[in-house]
Amino acid sequence: MSTILRQHAENLFAQELEELKKQDGDQKPVNWVLSPRAVVTYLVGGKLKNGFEVSPKYIGNKRLMEIAVATLTTDRALLLYGLPGTAKSWVSEHLAAAISGNSTLIVQGTAGTGEEAIRYGWNYARLLSEGPTEKALVETPIMRAMKDGKIARIEELTRIGADVQDALITILSEKTLPVPELNIEVQAVQGFNIIATANNRDKGVNELSSALKRRFNTVILPVPDSMEEEIDIVKRRVESFEKVMQLPAEPPALQEIRRIVTIFRELRSGLTLDGKTKVKMPSGTLSTAEAISVVNNGLSMAAYFGDGQLKAHDLAAGIIGAVVKDPVQDRIVWNEYLETVLKTRDDWKDIYRACRDLGA
Known part of the structure; x- marks a missing residue:
């Protein structure tokens, strides 16, 4: 038995994802593991044609999950918003697992998160010895997601300072990440998108700029109805x-x-x-x-x-x-x-x- 304390969603529910993939006859967006309909089934649960039972990951309004998944098929990013403890991170992880097969491309937002956590960083030992080269460049999860056409996740977006948040605007609007030091740019491959989470109860929350808000579709996750x-x-x-x-x-x-x-x-x-x-x-x-x-x-x-x-x-x-x-x-x-x-x-x-x- 595995000694890993908490498996990633794509590993913990690997059998369900595999069964869904086998039974999935709907059209898939480029670089998606499952079709949008199958992703929603993975999230809310259900019985497949072969009788296999998919367990629900999100118990609530199915339409919210359909809206979230539909958003990720467009050029708009997804913001999961609500009170603490309303399964925002949980839903974000399972969406990434079902769409990209990888939920680990994640940036944890804090008051100390810098622009280099979103755009790129440098290996300073190499930078000093070689100067700015591609080998000295340190890719962020967002840059890797852009290159591979996968979903990147940003946890607690509103905990990040407003000036750092704005580093996302070019990524979300132009689908490109300039690296002026090397005179190159990384262009996003189809399948790339971002899921961010934010809650409205923390002290020290940084409001999203209107320019950044326009790049997101917001889905509010409520407390359970009943x-x-x-x-x-x-x-x-x-x-x-x-x-x-x-x-x-x-x-x-x-x-x-x-x-x-x-x-x-x-x-x-x-x-x-x-x-x-x-x-x-x-x-x-x-x-x-x-x-x-x-x-x-x-x-x-x-x-x-x-x-x-x-x-x-x-x-x-x-x-x-x-x-x-x-x-x-x-x-x-x-x-x-x-x-x-x-x-x-x-x-x-x-x-x-x-x-x-x-x-x-």
Whole structure:
């Protein structure tokens, strides 16, 4: 069994991609591994003609995935936008895997990301000894994607400074990357495009210029619409975590996942599910990704410090840690929710006691 902690999507789902490729009779854009219709099937799941089941990677509105894939067949880049934890990076990775067979051509955006991370850099030892030559040039993931006709990914585009963001304008509009030091240019091969992700909740976000916005089609990924949809997402991702980590714990009961999702949805919306009680909202987003993390942490607690069966006291610390980001205001919000909502639910006494006993 592989010891790699997290396989790339194209490796983890290699069998599904291969089956889709075999069954794919639709027209493929140049340098695409699958047709647009097959890419959407890979993302949202479905049964193939030969009976093979493709697992859903994105559980939500199929039309959003169709719009995203259609965008990548045009000369416009794709911006996946939304709250933290709405599967932007996850969708970006799987899109690149299904379209290019390679999800690793990625630039991680940070406040310190420089222009050389997007355009190109230099091997300074060679630069000093040889001067500016092609051998001294260090290709970025974007340059390699342009040469090979593949999808490049930029994570957290709005974390990158505005002056560095603008280095993308020529790449996206002219499909070329000038290298004036060598008096050459790299022209993008068909199949090249960029998927960027951005969220609207980080402090220090850099707004995209209007010129750059025009080069992107934006798809907003929402939080899951329904309770059942969110439970299904958490369940699937937790099962995947258990398999990779080989935890000596039983799969979590659906009831425990439902309770975590209920708490998160109520605090996120400021209203209990029955619509009867308004609650204060904490400062954090309480995303589906955080719900997955709480359950995964609870499973580890149950496996190594419990009896292997997920119980309320295994989850309590994770719940409080997810909710209480601001030690003053969020603590007040959480304690009020604990006493006015959880305490009143007869079948939730165990989770109420576990959270209360931690002194939140």
